[in-house]
Amino acid sequence: MTAPPVDPAAKFDASRAAEYAVQSRIALAGYDACHELTACVLAASLGERAAARILVVGVGGTGQEIISLSTLRPSWRFVGVDPAPAMLQAAAGNLQAQGLLERTELVEGSVDDLPDEASFDAATLIGVLHHVPGDEAKQRLLASIARRLPSGAPLVLAGNHYRYAEQPFLLDVWAERWRQQGATAQEVQAKLGKILQGADPPASEEAVKQLLEQGGFEPGQRFFQSLFWGAWVAHRSAI
Ligand SMILES: C[S@@+](CC[C@H](N)C(=O)[O-])C[C@H]1O[C@@H](n2cnc3c(N)ncnc32)[C@H](O)[C@@H]1O
Incomplete structure (x- = not known):
């Protein structure tokens, strides 16, 4: 299916970047658990490899992938890419505060901009x-990520799946999550309007696995779930 492109720099602008660290932890109950488990998954996959180099796609906002991975594997190095300057800047600030910028190269752009x-x-x-x-x-x-990995290398893919409008109960639960964290009725309506219009999640877990296979990965194994959100580890198919 072709769809009109979206400019990530416009969607993830300075105001969204400024609120991202707080809002992402409300929108995704378990944001930190997902990142912590991602680090565990990659550490278990790569073992004690001292000099691993990790590609973090869409690093903007918090840089949390790098912070969580560094806690478990302090010698690993990172390249983070993101096309939204404000989000990249927010992540850079976090990484600097944690002393992680010297092990991280941040690239404003897309995976296609890398060798x-x-x-x-x-x-x-x-x-x-x-x-x-x-x-x-x-x-x-x-596929662009797959080309930058050798056969068998792990990818952690996490994000929303399911067509939101087809999951009214999950939407109700998600609305209660915002109320629970202090949002007013008007703010909750605004959040619901935004999620229903603003994204294009894969329709099902099968769709996620199909996309992975078509992109050059094995179908993957799920290790985390929170309402619409899922996280999978998938390995690069044999080249
Ligand atoms: C919801 S944020 C997630 C940030 C971070 N990975 C996290 O776990 O908090 C999505 C980020 O993906 C970036 N993004 C959108 N399209 C992208 C693309 N094609 N390649 C790389 N990053 C992209 C956006 O600019 C934004 O910073």
């Missing part, structure tokens, strides 16, 4: 795929 070679040991794509409109563009992004 087209399998020079990474693993990759993450957290909270990005449902913001990429259309299956074709989703596949292209996954």
Whole structure:
């Protein structure tokens, strides 16, 4: 399916970047658990490898992937890409505060801007795929990541799936989550309006696995779920 492109820099502008660290932890109950488990998954996959190089796609906002991974594997190095300058800047501030910028290269742009070679040991794509409109563009992004990984290398893919409008009960639960965290009735309505219009999640877990396969990965294994959100680890198919 082709869909009109979205400019991530406009969607993830300065005002969204400023509120992202707080809002993302409300929108996704278990934001930190998902990142902590992502680090555990990649550490278990790569073992004690001292000099692993990790590609973090859509690193903007918090840089949390790098913070969580560094806690478990202090010698790993990172390349983080994100096309939204304000989100990248917010992540850079967090990483600097944690003393992680010297082990991290931040690139304003897309995966396609990186050298087209399998020079990474693993990759993450957290909270990005449902913001990429259309299956074709989703596949292209996954394939672009796959080309930068050797056979068997792990990718953690996390993000929303399911067609929101087809899951009224989950939407009700999600609205209660915002109320629980102090949102007014008007703010909750605004959040519901935004989620219903603003993203294009894969329709099901099967759709996620199909996208992974078409992009050059094995179907993947789910290790985390929170309402619409899922997280999978998938390995690069044999080249
Ligand atoms: C919801 S945020 C997730 C940030 C972070 N990964 C996290 O876990 O908090 C999505 C980020 O993906 C970025 N993004 C959108 N499309 C992208 C693409 N095609 N390639 C890389 N990053 C993209 C956005 O600019 C935004 O910073």
